Amino acid sequence: MAPFQQKVIRCMFGVGEKVAPQLTGRVAFGLFCRTPNPRKLTPKERMAVIAAGDFMQHARRHCLTTPTGRVAAYEFRPETPVRWAGTVLILHGWRSRTEYMRFLIAGYRDAGYRVVSLDLPGHGQSGGRRLTLVNAVEAVQMASQWFGPFEAVVGHSFGGAVSLNAAAGSMPGILPVETKRLVLIAAPNSIPSVFEGYSRQLNVGPRAQASMAESVRRLCGRRLDEFMGSRQLAMLRLPTLIVHAPDDREVPADQARAFAEAGQHVELYWVDGLGHRRILADPAVVGRSVSFVRDRQGVPLSVH
Numbered sequence: 001m002a003p004f005q006q007k008v009i010r011c012m013f014g015v016g017e018k019v020a021p022q023l024t025g026r027v028a029f030g031l032f033c034r035t036p037n038p039r040k041l042t043p044k045e046r047m048a049v050i051a052a053g054d055f056m057q058h059a060r061r062h063c064l065t066t067p068t069g070r071v072a073a074y075e076f077r078p079e080t081p082v083r084w085a086g087t088v089l090i091l092h093g094w095r096s097r098t099e100y101m102r103f104l105i106a107g108y109r110d111a112g113y114r115v116v117s118l119d120l121p122g123h124g125q126s127g128g129r130r131l132t133l134v135n136a137v138e139a140v141q142m143a144s145q146w147f148g149p150f151e152a153v154v155g156h157s158f159g160g161a162v163s164l165n166a167a168a169g170s171m172p173g174i175l176p177v178e179t180k181r182l183v184l185i186a187a188p189n190s191i192p193s194v195f196e197g198y199s200r201q202l203n204v205g206p207r208a209q210a211s212m213a214e215s216v217r218r219l220c221g222r223r224l225d226e227f228m229g230s231r232q233l234a235m236l237r238l239p240t241l242i243v244h245a246p247d248d249r250e251v252p253a254d255q256a257r258a259f260a261e262a263g264q265h266v267e268l269y270w271v272d273g274l275g276h277r278r279i280l281a282d283p284a285v286v287g288r289s290v291s292f293v294r295d296r297q298g299v300p301l302s303v304h
Contacts, residue, residue, distance in 0.1 A: 025209065025214070029211075031202075032198055034130060035123060048099060056098070062146065068128065072098075072119040072124055073117070073143055074116070074118075075147070076115040076116075076117070078110070085111065087147055088108045090159075091117070095123070100277075107286035108154075116143060120139060120159065133161065133162065134171055141175060141177055144177040150177070150179040152182065153166065153182055156187070157250070158188070160188070161227075164187070170226075172222075180238070181238060184240060184243070186248055187244075188229070192225055195212060229262075240266045241269060241292040242266060243271065243288065244256035249275065269285075
């Protein structure tokens, strides 16, 4: 968002808090869910997509139809052997896409897994301009019907929150996704804190924030304060690896510490100096993520 545009929105939300807080909250929530135009890439984003071009040629492309639109899915199969170790689902974060997850995809594929990666709604080659936990979890459930069950679901940033909520079955009317493990990389533990940061950035006042929370309840069937990852993990009891960089400026390190308090089934792996996005390309992160799944598997290979 351009500085001038943000300044105008802050002014509008400041006035709206005084004269029409409920309407302002609904508008703020709509803006919160609005995704950037996936066809208007920054130069850096365009370079990343181009760099992944050859890699993406190896994907089998699928189009999944969900209740809210079309979702692009990419299937990467190991070159050898014919038997693979199971299927891993990989989910990107906000303003991201499958191309940005290529190092993780390659790591699992080269370890013998079939890897499925989604472009979440409003991103990459998927349709729409709106992303919520609901339509993201719907997309994951549809991927599970096509490709599941999964040995692991791996999510970065918002994709980590989606992974956890899909496995936990937190959305009424959407069945839990069957997976044996979770790997959450630079993921937020507290969805309420994400809303608080957004509200501070755009000057959304307390009454409008209450209206935003009501929008969440209407959409998700649950209160905003129920979306706490550590509580969900504590009840879910799935083996989970949390990967985080202390210098992450988008998702503070205390979010990872909170996850780690969910129980002994949660492992925390710190990686210094990798921030929020560089973490995806780090060989040590890829290796640790793969070994967490592979070394704990102990099941026969699937034959296809």
